[in-house]
Amino acid sequence: MIGGCDKTVPAQLMGAISANKPVVPLITGPMMPGSFNGQRIGACTDCRNNWAAYRAGDLDIEDIYGVNEELAPTVGTCGVMGTASTMACITAALGLMPFGGATAPAVSSARMRVAEQTGAEAVAVASKLAERRPQTILSRESFINAITVLQAIGGSTNAVVHLMAIINRHPKVAGTITLRTIDEIGRKTPLLIDLKPSGDNYMNDFHNAGGMLALMHTLRPLLHLDVLTITGETLGQRLDANPFKPFPFSLQLIRPLDNPLYPSSALVTLYGNLAPGGAILKAAASKNRDLLEYEGPAVVFENTADLAARIDSEDLDVSPNSVLVLKSIGPIGNPGMPEAGVIPIPRKLKGVKDMLRLSDGRMSGTAGGTIVLHISPESGIVDSPFGILRNGDMIRLSLEDRRLEVRLSDAEIAARVEERKASLQKQNVALHGKRIVGTRKRGYRGLYETSVNQAEEGADFDFMTANGAETFEQVSNGK
Structure with a gap:
């Protein structure tokens, strides 16, 4: 399977598991960083940082033009720990491809060697098809390892949706891992990789520091080493056959367990009356840690069109203490769950670098900030508490308590839901359930x-999940 950017690799894994066909992924690899005014830059964390600086008046249009020429200087996926690189690392952690295949730059000779190694493994797998099927190789413990790696690399929040979709295609694993599992693993897994957007470096640095092989050896005490891999060996056997000796640069980029970049919980799961089905926060990418224990009044945008029309208006009733809220970008709402959750800081708030922002959608894995995503049920569900938020409602986020709440009583929420239903009926808006x-x-x-x-289940077709046979029959029969 040849894939690369964000959604192609998880889509291929979902298909492979559903079909239960042996696969050996060959991933295209990240691009190299560029340079502007002597500083390394690369897609797409530096796109966002520099664009935010331009909006704030700290850069002029000539600077943006110069930055733009250097953001993608070579072929390849984003050069930071965005979704593409996150999924590559997770695929390697699942034991489905060579360790080097997760990090080798797209333009490097190492990438060519990975391709040759992948071809050799495909030939070997072809002679043992029955033993190498993904439903045979991949177990619950395989995915626990993948989530451990996700937390250790400070990976993309998108990987949570992708992993839940992949897991829920597997008939033996579906339903055994939830968002709570991801949070539990995070509590005992430190952030080890010093890469943007949670750190300072780029994927080629990670590769030069030893890449996934070095990371897997570092994480060894936290991993299930008896899981099978595509080679027929266990993970422990593969690591034994490929030792790694740390050196100064590798210890700088891939921190030891006792000297992490961040002690635990790079990604956390939140619950509360605003997110009964859960929500995701990349705590490690927060630019203002005071916002991780915070309460403030909501400024609500009903959809992306509303956001575009008002976000930069001088009349917008917003202050640095506000909580920005964007509805209608969930799986159903937009439709398609776009990466619109990185709500821009309003232009009138000069000097503000971060604000608490909430949405039922996604954000790029290359983005940073105190941004709560994947709020479920999304506002496209008629009785969603998130869907009934109004300007001025007091929002509370507590990282310590893992809570996301609105200061409304259950009775007020229920009354607003009924009011919403009546309004939709009056507008002749169709409901499906x-x-x-x-x-x-x-x-x-x-x-x-x-x-x-919904997002916590993977934003997949419900009838394509491992438990979706009954749903499929209903769809087929027009019900």
């Missing part, structure tokens, strides 16, 4: 809006 689907559509979009599940 509890889903707000607008004008009913045929074809793929109609199928998607009526069948996609």
Whole structure:
């Protein structure tokens, strides 16, 4: 399977598990960083940082032009620990490809050697198909290892959605891992990799420091070493056959367990009356840690069009203490769960670098800030507490308590839900069960809006999950 950017690799893994066909992924690899005014830059963390500086008036248009020429100086996926590199590391952690295949730059000779090694493994797998099927190789413990790596690398929040979709395609693992599992693993796993957006460096640095092989050896006390890999060996056997001796640069980029970049919980799961189904926060990427224990009034944008129209208005009723809220970017709402959760800091708030921001959508793995994502149930569900938020509602986030709450009583939330239902009915907005689907559509979009599940389940077609046979029958019979 040849894949690379963000969604191609998880999609291929989902298909492979559903079909239960042996696979050996060959991932394209990250690009190299560029340089602007003597500083290394690369897609896409530096895109966002420099654009934010431009919006704040700290850079002019000529600077942006110069930065733009250097953000993607070579072919390859984003050069930081974005979603593409996160999924590559997770795929290696699952034991499905050579360790070097997760980090070798796209333009390097190492990438060519990884391709040759992958071809050799594919030939070996072809002679032992029955033993190397993904439903045979991958176990719950395999995915526990992958989540441990996700936390240790400070990986993309998108990986949570992708992993849940992959896991819920596996008939033996579906339902045994939830968002709570990801949080539990995070509490005992330190952040070890010093890469943007949680650190300072780039994927080629990670590769030069030893890459996934070095990281897996470092994480060895936290891993299940008896899980199978695509080679037929256990993970422990593969690590034994490929020793790694740390050197000064590797210890700088890949911290030892007793000297982490961040002690634990790079990614956390939040619950509360605003997110009964859960929400995700990349705590390690917060730019203002005071916001991780915070309460403030909501400034609500109903959708992306509303955001675009008002975010930079001088009339926007917003202060540095506000909590920015963007609705209708969940799986159903947009539709498609776009990476719009990085709500821009309003232009009128000069000098403000970070604010607490909430959405039911996603953000790029290259982004940073105190941003709560994947809030479930999304606002596209008629009785979603997130969907009834109004300007001025007091929002509370507590990293310590893992809570995301709005200061409203259960009775007030219920009353607003009923008011919302009546308003939708008055507007003749179509509902499919509890889903707000607008004008009913045929074809793929109609199928998607009526069948996609929520973020904590992977934002997958519900009838394609391992437990979706009954749902599939209902869809097939027009029910």
